[in-house]
Amino acid sequence: MPDTPQTPPAAAEIAALRAEIDAIDDAMHDLLMQRSAVVGRLAGSRAKGSGSPLRPGREAAVLRRLLARHNGPLGRDRVVRIWREIFMASTAIQGGFSVACYAPSAQSEEAGLAREHFGPTTPMRIHPTAARALAAVSEGEASVAVLPLPAEGDAAETAWWARLEAPRLQIVARLPFLSGTDGAGALVVAPVPPDASGEDRTLMLFEAETRASRASVSQALADAGFVVPSVLLARAGEATLALAEIEGFLSVEDARLAALPWMRRTILGAYAAPVAGD
Numbered sequence: 154m155p156d157t158p159q160t161p162p163a164a165a166e167i168a169a170l171r172a173e174i175d176a177i178d179d180a181m182h183d184l185l186m187q188r189s190a191v192v193g194r195l196a197g198s199r200a201k202g203s204g205s206p207l208r209p210g211r212e213a214a215v216l217r218r219l220l221a222r223h224n225g226p227l228g229r230d231r232v233v234r235i236w237r238e239i240f241m242a243s244t245a246i247q248g249g250f251s252v253a254c255y256a257p258s259a260q261s262e263e264a265g266l267a268r269e270h271f272g273p274t275t276p277m278r279i280h281p282t283a284a285r286a287l288a289a290v291s292e293g294e295a296s297v298a299v300l301p302l303p304a305e306g307d308a309a310e311t312a313w314w315a316r317l318e319a320p321r322l323q324i325v326a327r328l329p330f331l332s333g334t335d336g337a338g339a340l341v342v343a344p345v346p347p348d349a350s351g352e353d354r355t356l357m358l359f360e361a362e363t364r365a366s367r368a369s370v371s372q373a374l375a376d377a378g379f380v381v382p383s384v385l386l387a388r389a390g391e392a393t394l395a396l397a398e399i400e401g402f403l404s405v406e407d408a409r410l411a412a413l414p415w416m417r418r419t420i421l422g423a424y425a426a427p428v429a430g431d
């Protein structure tokens with residue numbers, strides 16, 4: 154069948170559609186300026202305090218709400234990217250912000266996730282070890298550290314999570330928020346506690362008995378009433394360190410913790426449960 158030549162849209166039609174886009178751009182720009190002014194008031198209000206302006210839980214709650222009402226041809230991943238830029242612009246309005254990323258190279262997965270999350274204009278430094286990235290946060294050189302996800306088989310000496318100085322430093326977010334299919338991920342550590350998003354997971358570290366297995370740790374946690382999507386273990390001399398990912402935003406006052414058999418238990422932080430990608 155011969156191709157039917159497409160009639161080019163009339164110049165007048167293009168002009169009309171572009172005029173519509175211009176009007177929408179003006180309205181969006183007005184709203185962005187209005188939003189920034191509100192953020193400026195937030196920055197000036199004593200209610201928020203003088204610490205880090207970053208509220209990853211609030212960001213996650215905003216994104217969840219928008220994604221739940223989203224429809225049309227604009228991809229959900231684009232919505233997240235646009236709002237990530239808005240959040241980082243709002244963070245910049247409230248003070249300086251920079252990232253210390255532990256990554257073997259600037260091309261590595263963690264560096265890519267950090268760049269994607271914190272945006273191209275946020276200052277970011279790559280550090281050759283987790284300890285150096287965490288020291289940058291402790292010493293006030295960086296606002297947050299981005300570190301690899303804990304993994305089964307992490308040696309106790311290299312497992313940054315086993316030595317995290319919580320509650321002074323805490324895990325506050327997991328990247329990416331919109332989960333991909335490749336399983337890539339990283340954690341964000343800040344010198345402030347996490348804020349709840351409404352749907353969160355808490356990371357807790359336990360010092361269990363020498364011969365503890367993943368199954369025995371999971372069982373003890375389930376018996377205490379916790380829902381535990383994952384547990385991973387690291388041997389540390391005579392002890393077994395267990396890192397449990399627990400459903401919910403736990404506090405040290407949680408009554409269920411009293412039922413656990415282990416003496417050393419530390420909340421390392423919490424993060425918003427990721428949302429499924431496109």
Ligand SMILES: O=C(O)C(=O)C[C@]1(C(=O)O)C=C[C@@H](O)C=C1
Pocket residue numbers: 192195201206207208209211212215239240243244247
């Ligand atoms: O709600 C706040 O505390 C803000 O600072 C505003 C805002 C936003 O732009 O929505 C910006 C940064 C925070 O990480 C979370 C939210």
